[in-house]
Amino acid sequence: MINILEVILVLILLTVLLSLGSTRLMALVRIMVLQGVLVSLIPLFLKSHEILTFGSVVFYLAMVIIKGILIPALLYRAVKHVSIQREIEPFVGYHASIVAGLAVLLAAVFMANSLKLTLPEGRELILVCAVTTMASGFFLMLARKKAITQVIGYLMLENGIYLIGNALTQHHHNLYIVEFGVLLDLLVAVMVMGIILNNINHAFDDVDTTLLGQLKD
Amino acid sequence: MISFLSLVLALLAAPLYPGIILKVKAFFAGKKGPPLLIKYYTLLKLLQKGSVYSTSSSFVFTLGPVVSFAAAIFPLCFFPFAGSASLVSFYGDVVLLFYIMGIGRFFTVVAALDTASPFEGMGAAREVFFSTLAELAIFAILILFYRLTGSLSLNDYFHGENIITLAGVSGALIVLVIVALFMVLLTENSRVPVDDPATHLELTMIHEVMILDHSGPDLALIELGAFYKLFFYAAFIIQLIFPFTAPFSILNMLLFFILMALVYVAVGVIESIMARFKMDLVPKFILTSFALVFFAVILTMGVLQ
16 A cells, blocks of 8 residues: 655655755746645545645645645746746756755654654654755745745745644644744745845846845946 | 466567657658667667678677667566566576666667767766766666565566556656656657757767667667667556456557557657757756656655555
8 A cells, every 4th residue: 555645755855855856947937836736635635634625725726725725826926937947057056956965864764763753653754854845945035046946945944844844743723823923924035036036137137145145226 | 378478479560669759750740750660670770781891890899789688688588568477587587687788788888888989988988977877866766666566576566456656646757757758758768858869960979979889680679679778668658557356368568569659659749849958958857757757756755664
């Protein structure tokens, strides 16, 4: 019997690795779609969660719509609008990024082993996966120059936080209300990013955030 | 007996599958495409011709195709097809097997260098560089399999009680291995996005440029060897995806050959929808496959014991 939860978690790790190595922004947006949907599917496969209340069904649907359709659509528009295709000259190169991803995973496994949290049955992998996703999101924000990749890093960070919430909680209602608030914040953030990106593009003919450091009249 | 039979079947069927790739590509291009048996015809045609040898080449040049062909057949003897036991098997055969494939590559490269053509030297350099990186991924897979089964033999991986499959205990990790192995398959067999087997410019070739000077039966051996190599990797992936449990049956074998077609269709689809990478992006592609398997290895250390 295939353990679906583990397969989803491993696929999330796959998307994390691919996002660290992808040079094209469009590919990155597609990877984020996959990751968003996978992450929002996780609670359905947790053993101790009862899932078939009306509220939770609405919540899962909203999660998938926001993470899988709404946010990617905004990102897609932003990428199209500023007509940039790839990240040129990142702060940290792509090979180094992939190796950093490996190091992050190693650290995450070490952390999950030595924290010795009393997690519910079969959730150790979620914790590893969550820490990896979070740290890689951080890394992506630090290592890339374009504003849009930094926002994608932020999205990954949020996915990681959501996974941690999933790993730690037993009763899900409170978590999901908080999580929903965060999700709305995120949505607004991505919208604002779209507007700012547009303005940066107007002012500098490029969306490189390092240009913002050079202030002059 | 059954192992021998399945091996012979596999050897006979291997040239059929590249025809499937061509058919899929033709379908995407809206063409009719060559007949499914095209590769058999090509082999037959090549075998009827004579070979031409340049006066500047030495015995190394004639040795190349023979050794690389032998090295391509060799791994198939160790492979347990569709739940039958493998023909030959001993502890540690996987390591030997990948080294033998390395020897085959070495002789192809040496034969290419022997022609003293600058193009072939360039292709040889690329081939060696990329397959060195791919070896990293392969041996990471072997490390993972060793951790999962405690064995170093193909027969133990795919035949018997504790077979490695997607549906097994740590099936989640096998997802990563399948993706990585598919990337290695594309690299090792010079398919798009790493190399374009249909390209017509020597400067852009990797594998094809090394065999430009071979002709007739020599070329047939090289082609056949390439089919067997592709067949080996595809069979590896299929055994991971679908658990063929013993005892061996005709139905299993049939299912195996049908599933094999899926891998080739996947290769064909990728070749149709993707352009090949710039040369400097190829190492990243291969490194990603290594990182995927290494992810899996790390996970066996901590969580999924």
